[in-house]
Amino acid sequence: MKYTNSLAFAKELDKKDPLKSFRNKFLFPQFKGNDALYFVGNSLGLQPASVEKYVKVELEDWAKLAAEGHFEGRNPWYSYHEMFSKPVSKLMGAKENEVIIMNQLTVNLHLLLVSFYQPRGKRYKILCESNAFSSDNYALQTQAQLHGFDPTDAILEVAPRKGENTLRTEDILKTIKDNKDEIAVVIFGGLNYLTGQVLDMKQITEAAHKAGIMCGFDLAHAAGNIELKLHDRNVDFACWCTYKYFNSGPGAVAGAFIHEKHIKNKKLLRLGGWWGYDKKSRFIMNKKFDPMDTAEGWQLSNAPVLSMAAHKASVDIFTEAGGMAPLRKKSLLLTGYLEFIIGGINEKIKDRKLKLEIITPTDPNQRGCQLSIIAHGIGKDFYNALGKAGVFCDWRNPNVIRLAPVPLYNSFEDVWKFGQVAEKLLLKSK
Numbered sequence: 034m035k036y037t038n039s040l041a042f043a044k045e046l047d048k049k050d051p052l053k054s055f056r057n058k059f060l061f062p063q064f065k066g067n068d069a070l071y072f073v074g075n076s077l078g079l080q081p082a083s084v085e086k087y088v089k090v091e092l093e094d095w096a097k098l099a100a101e102g103h104f105e106g107r108n109p110w111y112s113y114h115e116m117f118s119k120p121v122s123k124l125m126g127a128k129e130n131e132v133i134i135m136n137q138l139t140v141n142l143h144l145l146l147v148s149f150y151q152p153r154g155k156r157y158k159i160l161c162e163s164n165a166f167s168s169d170n171y172a173l174q175t176q177a178q179l180h181g182f183d184p185t186d187a188i189l190e191v192a193p194r195k196g197e198n199t200l201r202t203e204d205i206l207k208t209i210k211d212n213k214d215e216i217a218v219v220i221f222g223g224l225n226y227l228t229g230q231v232l233d234m235k236q237i238t239e240a241a242h243k244a245g246i247m248c249g250f251d252l253a254h255a256a257g258n259i260e261l262k263l264h265d266r267n268v269d270f271a272c273w274c275t276y277k278y279f280n281s282g283p284g285a286v287a288g289a290f291i292h293e294k295h296i297k298n299k300k301l302l303r304l305g306g307w308w309g310y311d312k313k314s315r316f317i318m319n320k321k322f323d324p325m326d327t328a329e330g331w332q333l334s335n336a337p338v339l340s341m342a343a344h345k346a347s348v349d350i351f352t353e354a355g356g357m358a359p360l361r362k363k364s365l366l367l368t369g370y371l372e373f374i375i376g377g378i379n380e381k382i383k384d385r386k387l388k389l390e391i392i393t394p395t396d397p398n399q400r401g402c403q404l405s406i407i408a409h410g411i412g413k414d415f416y417n418a419l420g421k422a423g424v425f426c427d428w429r430n431p432n433v434i435r436l437a438p439v440p441l442y443n444s445f446e447d448v449w450k451f452g453q454v455a456e457k458l459l460l461k462s463k
């Protein structure tokens with residue numbers, strides 16, 4: 034696509050956008066009487082306008098039916114989570130029996146590591162990325178400790194090369210190969226929260242399996258953002274949150290994937306709870322734990338239905354939009370446009386010793402919708418000024434501004450307007 038930096042061009046792209054009407058399904062924060070320029074769907078997705086209705090149904094059933102709502106409600110709470118199997122498995126590239134909506138992300142990461150991080154003899158190390166999200170670091174460190182290991186010894190990291198910002202697949206594959214007898218589990222962010230880089234999940238999983246190692250991904254920033262093929266890629270396990278691109282509200286219920294080849298293995302170690310027990314005979318209250326042979330067998334507690342209602346509202350919108358393929362198609366164009374606009378700004382500010390360096394890979398296959406930027410010569414002042422001008426983006430230490438144009442609700446006009454605001458701020462800085 035040959036882009037042009039003009040309002041007319043941006044409007045033309047919006048006019049041709051088959052998903053343009055979806056913007057109206059979301060509630061935008063306001064800035065000076067207009068929709069703010071919202072680019073932090075990577076942090077908290079916007080509220081679907083339909084959420085209120087979905088939650089209200091459950092509030093009404095609770096009021097009218099109380100305990101009966103578990104079986105007699107319009108969406109019986111006992112089986113509420115089952116409504117997600119079909120649509121969520123499609124969105125995650127999984128089979129219906131491989132996904133479960135439950136708990137929250139870090140909780141699910143721990144639960145999955147109980148099953149998939151099982152150190153044996155020399156094999157006790159965890160391989161991850163050097164710039165993993167803090168919560169993932171803490172989860173991995175404490176999992177190592179749970180097994181009696183010193184995290185500084187048990188955790189192996191792959192880092193970007195000197196002078197580079199993102200990981201090279203070849204370095205990940207080599208680290209797996211070089212340490213194959215010592216690694217028990219490989220766990221990476223499928224799409225890195227800081228750099229926006231998408232890893233080659235296929236090659237990493239293959240390399241891990243070749244060495245007899247379990248392989249999983251934290252998909253917090255990938256879920257609802259890029260097309261995934263968890264089943265076909267043979268990924269052993271994965272987890273994600275739903276408040277980012279899945280727009281399901283602050284602290285919303287999260288997701289987990291366990292590959293079909295593991296779900297029927299009842300001997301696979303896990304933490305038990307009554308909701309993981311066979312749902313047909315759950316109320317017999319047998320003493321001995323007998324987990325279900327689907328991903329449901331990893332559930333512990335009965336479902337947080339009010340949170341799930343918000344997730345259902347959002348998942349229904351994704352389904353209505355036709356799933357990830359059309360969203361990704363627009364996303365490639367939209368993020369490409371942001372990249373083009375930033376390139377144009379750099380031309381105009383280069384005499385002023387300023388530069389917006391995009392550290393996210395330029396190859397669209399190695400990124401989702403987010404672009405991560407280092408604002409050389411101005412740094413956090415630029416981020417602060419954007420905020421004051423009505424642009425929602427975010428700052429991650431030490432020096433990264435993240436901007437995520439989301440195909441469900443952002444427009445090409447949003448991106449063009451961002452360019453106007455950013456250029457003005459940079460030209461008048463100092």
Ligand SMILES: *Cc1c(COP(=O)(O)O)cnc(C)c1O
Binds near residue numbers: 140168254274
């Ligand atoms: C957002 C995010 C989290 C947040 O964890 P919660 O358990 O949902 O609070 C964890 N890990 C990654 C990679 C994230 O992007």
